[in-house]
Amino acid sequence: MTVSPFVPRAFDPNQALRLAKETFDIEAAAVLGLKARLNPSFARAVQMMLAVRGRVVVMGMGKSGHIGRKITATLASTGTPAMFVHPAEASHGDLGMIKAMDLVLAISNSGESEELTAILPVLKRQGVPLIAITGAAQSTLARHAHETLDSGVEKEACPLNLAPTASTTAQLALGDALAVALLDARGFRAEDFARSHPGGALGRRLLTHVSDVMRSGEAIPMVLPDATFSDLMRQMSAKGLGASAVVDADQRVLGVFTDGDLRRMIEKGVDLRNTFARDLMHANPRSIAADSLAVEAAELMELHSITSVLVTSPDRVLVGVVHIGDLMRAKVI
Numbered sequence: 001m002t003v004s005p006f007v008p009r010a011f012d013p014n015q016a017l018r019l020a021k022e023t024f025d026i027e028a029a030a031v032l033g034l035k036a037r038l039n040p041s042f043a044r045a046v047q048m049m050l051a052v053r054g055r056v057v058v059m060g061m062g063k064s065g066h067i068g069r070k071i072t073a074t075l076a077s078t079g080t081p082a083m084f085v086h087p088a089e090a091s092h093g094d095l096g097m098i099k100a101m102d103l104v105l106a107i108s109n110s111g112e113s114e115e116l117t118a119i120l121p122v123l124k125r126q127g128v129p130l131i132a133i134t135g136a137a138q139s140t141l142a143r144h145a146h147e148t149l150d151s152g153v154e155k156e157a158c159p160l161n162l163a164p165t166a167s168t169t170a171q172l173a174l175g176d177a178l179a180v181a182l183l184d185a186r187g188f189r190a191e192d193f194a195r196s197h198p199g200g201a202l203g204r205r206l207l208t209h210v211s212d213v214m215r216s217g218e219a220i221p222m223v224l225p226d227a228t229f230s231d232l233m234r235q236m237s238a239k240g241l242g243a244s245a246v247v248d249a250d251q252r253v254l255g256v257f258t259d260g261d262l263r264r265m266i267e268k269g270v271d272l273r274n275t276f277a278r279d280l281m282h283a284n285p286r287s288i289a290a291d292s293l294a295v296e297a298a299e300l301m302e303l304h305s306i307t308s309v310l311v312t313s314p315d316r317v318l319v320g321v322v323h324i325g326d327l328m329r330a331k332v333i
Contacts, residue, residue, distance in 0.1 A: 023157040023165065030153040030166040031173045037150050045131045045147040046181045049080060052129070054101035056082040059090070061115050063164040064107040064171060071105070071175030078183040087115040095119060103129045105178075109151065109167045111139020120144040133174050135167055149174050210297050211290040213330045214311045214320035215241075222247050222318060225254060225278035232257060232277050241323050243308050246281040252316045255281030258306075287312040290319055294332045297322050 049056055056075055060068035068084055075082035085094050098104065104123055108116055111134040123130060124144060132145035135152035142148045151174055157165035182188075221239035223232050225246055236244045236259070243258040257280050265272060265280070272280070287310040288297050297309050301324055311320035327333045 019159065026155065026157040027166050027169040030170045033153065034151065034170055034173055034177075041147050042149060042177070042181075045149060046178060046185065048129055048131060048147060049103060049105075049178065049182055050185055052101070052103040054081075054099055054103070056080055056105055057098050057102050057128075058082060058084045058105045058107070059087050059116060060107035061087055061113040063168050064109060064113070067168050067171045067175065068105075068107050070172060071107075071179070074176060074179045075182070078179050079186045079188040080179065080182050087113065087119060090119050091115065095122060098123070098126070098128060100127045103131065105131045105133065106141055106145070107133045107151075107171055107175075108139070108141050109135045109164060109171070111136040111141035113141075117141060117144075133171055135170075208294040208330055208332055209290070210288055210292045210294050210311055210322055211320070213294050213326045213332070214290065214322040215239075215326065216320040220318060220321050221245065222251070223277050224249070225276065225281075227277040229272045229275045229277075229280065232280065241308050241321060243321075244277075245285075245310055245318050245321070246277045247318050251318050253285065253287060253310055253312055253318050254278075255283045256285035256310060257281050258308075285310060287316075288322070289314070294322070294327055294330060298324075298327050298333045301327075 056072075058068040058072045058075075059065075065084075065086065072082045072084040083097070085097055090098070106116055106120075111132065117140045120130070120141065121144075130145045132141045132148045133151050134141050134148060135150070136142060137148060137150060137152075151167065151170040153166040153170050155161050156163060156167060157169075219239060221235050221241055221244040223235050223244055223246055225248070227235075227246075232244055236242065236257075243256055245253055246255040246257065247253055255278075257277065261280065261282060286300060286304060286306070288300060290311050290313075300309055301307060308321055308323040310318060311322060313319055324333070
């Protein structure tokens with residue numbers, strides 16, 4: 001049986017809370033320290049990354065590597081093409097992934113990670129621009145870098161001052177700052193973010209159009225103005241949307257009749273047996289264009305407490321209908 005090398009002691013919840021608060025204080029101080037030391041080197045680094053014709057290649061060992069992977073993902077999703085290359089693997093063939101048109105963003109708290117420093121001369125011979133994020137301004141990495149971003153911290157949050165904690169938080173914050181400055185300089189918009197996140201909620205809200213979710217053709221409930229009340233009800237029941245459009249011979253929208261209208265008329269005691277669609281319809285109903293965002297249809301429904309919206313062309317020809325259920329299935333709402 002394996003014996004743990006640790007000497008266990010009774011769990012103290014107050015001690016756990018104290019250490020948690022101390023960790024937050026130390027890491028917050030580390031990030032604020034970055035702000036105080038920020039200098040023109042940061043702006044030059046952003047300018048270098050904007051100018052690169054290839055990709056930003058992020059590198060780092062150990063915990064810095066984990067931070068590097070997150071920075072890579074953030075850059076890539078905010079308009080800066082990026083990839084992560086493991087320094088150890090780079091020495092065994094992956095260095096071929098890096099071209100002169102690329103830029104390397106190397107992360108190392110000490111600036112002396114052997115796997116990273118070993119490939120610096122090769123990068124220099126290839127003419128690859130190098131930006132360093134390091135806590136050691138006089139390190140090997142800093143000396144090779146074209147620009148150095150200081151991620152140094154006074155101490156780690158780890159009580160032993162050993163495990164990378166505050167230092168990795170500082171690295172991550174610098175990476176986020178680079179990404180934010182880059183997306184702003186590129187004029188990156190919410191729509192651009194959505195395009196790289198099509199499976200996410202934002203992507204669905206900003207990329208899904210009414211035409212993608214609307215019902216068209218035979219699925220549209222519609223009748224002519226001289227349709228009887230019975231014809232109108234059959235159409236509503238057959239299409240299952242709780243509403244029907246009333247259109248002219250050219251399918252231009254004249255009005256709409258809904259379940260809500262039916263309830264209100266019954267409450268008023270209206271005799272519906274000998275009525276026609278033109279007598280029952282609500283004229284000039286709200287509609288939306290097919291190229292509108294589906295989220296706009298959702299907002300229209302919410303604003304007016306309705307469950308479906310007619311989709312029309314600029315000259316009011318009925319081209320579709322979108323129901324709240326369609327929006328829910330598309331996960332727009």
